[in-house]
Amino acid sequence: MQTPLAVAAADPSSTNIWAIANTPFLWICVLGVFAVIFVQTVLYAKAATAAAPHIEMPVRELKEAFRAGAVASIGPSLAVVLVAIALLALFGTPAVLVRIGLIGSAAAETASASIAAGTMGASLGGDSYTQQVFAVAFMAMSLSGAMWMLCTLIMTPLLKKGGKSLAKRNPAVMALIPTAALLGAFSALTIAELPKSNVHLILVGISAAAMGLCLYLAKALHQKWLKEWALGISIVIALVSAYYLHTA
Amino acid sequence: MSATSLSANAAASMERFDRQTSRYGSITMALGLILSLAGPIYIAFFSGMEVTASMVWVALLAVAATFGVLWVVEPLTYFPILGSAAMYQAFMIGNISNKLLPAAIVAQSAIDAKPGTKRGDLAAVMAICGAATVHLTSLLLFVGVLGTWLVHSIPVEVIEVARLYILPSLMGAVLVQCIVSMKALRPTIVAVVAALLVNFVVVPLAPATGAFATALVVIASIVFSWVLRKRTTQASSEH
Known part of the structure; x- marks a missing residue:
């Protein structure tokens, strides 16, 4: 489909995005980001394994947590994969892998790219979407993603200090904050879906009911695995319903 | 006496865990940041694309007008939930609210740990490790290797439905799980x-x-x- 020597096909006004978007150098950077995350994962798992025995947490529980996290993310990961595949034509494989698959999220990155293309008087995927527009859009969404990481790098140590001094002065409030924050975040994210359309409204209900049923069955029948798979099952049930509601 | 020395030991080892993850986390995140910028810089400025700095500035300002607030607000919002160690994982891996937080909640409820406790923090970190492993593998395989083939073989409606409706399909279930496990x-x-x-x-x-x-x-x-x-x-x- 694309020429193996992609760089040879570089031409700012060409609309053949894939010719530039699959440059070997980009692939190297993407694989580098994957490798960095993999190394981070290994280092973190080691640090957790070293700390766990001292807080009377058996290593078995760490393994359980790892497995639960892995299983719970199968559904969301496959959903991200589907969305990523849909965007391959726009951005090429390396950019999709690093921007939509990792670091960012499909919604934020596509919006950023489309805003950036707009400043060049172009729209994503249209006749005006040239290699030059792609280069600027990719640059803008990468810089935006970099700002997120930069803010995290700067703010995390400060927040940690603040949290520590708060924990000393008022331990009860520190015990309450994560619970309240988590409930707040997911209430907000869920309720924001409700007014989008009737289908969204119904799907939130279906997904919630499926989870309720899975958790009830897991408890009633003492099937612990069901608790771990509940999220994946609920997503599948809701998405299958979505397919029929959407095409009906 | 032994009880206090045990808890002092626990505090010291969590302290070490915090130090280690802060160091590993900030170094790996800085590396990820550099690598994620190297690609677009090469494309924009070293591939004959005739991109000027002002084109990039204008585009970035337009993006910042929409997302600039979130650069600061999102780390603030998720810090109390994630804790400092997981912050460096989450903001590099991405897909925080639709994947990493749900994984952390499932893992905490699987071992009956509360968020914000020491066990809860370690469970969340391990859950994100598990989620990252699944995510890296599925992306490399299904998008990196098989992507160009899958793009022609998956019906367009299926991709469209996933794109449109993944959030409501996920959030309802996560909210219920969250409510049940927080008690x-x-x-x-x-x-x-x-x-x-x-x-x-x-x-x-x-x-x-x-x-x-x-x-x-x-x-x-x-x-x-x-x-x-x-x-x-x-x-x-x-x-």
Whole structure:
């Protein structure tokens, strides 16, 4: 489909995005980001394994947590994969892998790219979407993603200090904050879906009911695995319903 | 005596865990940041694309007008949930609210750990490790290797449905799991009421607050859960 020597096909006004978007150098950077995350994962798992025995947490529980996290993310990961595949034509494989698959999220990155293309008087995927527009859009969404990481790098140590001094002065409030924050975040994210359309409204209900049923069955029948798979099952049930509601 | 030395030991080892993860986390994140910028810089400025610095500035300013607030607000919003160690994982891996947080909640409820406790923190870190492993593998395989083939073989409607409806399909279930595993009635009611008020009253009245909606709900949930807490003596005996 694309020429193996992609760089040879570089031409700012060409609309053949894939010719530039699959440059070997980009692939190297993407694989580098994957490798960095993999190394981070290994280092973190080691640090957790070293700390766990001292807080009377058996290593078995760490393994359980790892497995639960892995299983719970199968559904969301496959959903991200589907969305990523849909965007391959726009951005090429390396950019999709690093921007939509990792670091960012499909919604934020596509919006950023489309805003950036707009400043060049172009729209994503249209006749005006040239290699030059792609280069600027990719640059803008990468810089935006970099700002997120930069803010995290700067703010995390400060927040940690603040949290520590708060924990000393008022331990009860520190015990309450994560619970309240988590409930707040997911209430907000869920309720924001409700007014989008009737289908969204119904799907939130279906997904919630499926989870309720899975958790009830897991408890009633003492099937612990069901608790771990509940999220994946609920997503599948809701998405299958979505397919029929959407095409009906 | 032995009990206090045990808890001192626990505090010291969590302290070490914090130090290690802060160091590993910030170094790996800085590397990820550099690598993620190297590619687009090469494409824009070293591939004959005739991109000028001002084109990039204008595009970035336009993006910042929409997302600039979130650069600061999102780390603030998720810090109390993730804790410092997981912050460096989450903001590099991405897909925080739709993948990493749900994974952390599932893992904490699988071993009956509360968020914000030492066990809860370690469980969340391990859950994100598990989620990252699955995510890296599935992306490399299904997008990196098989992507160009799959793009022609998956029906367009299936991709469209996944794109349109993944969030409602996920969020309903995650909220229920979250409520069930927290077992905290008052904060639950406070959070749902705050979310309803912000989404259906505050944002329609002042659309400029839209970008802050989640953060507003999180702050309101924390403040009002504290103000309206059950004022009995057993308040802090959770852990």
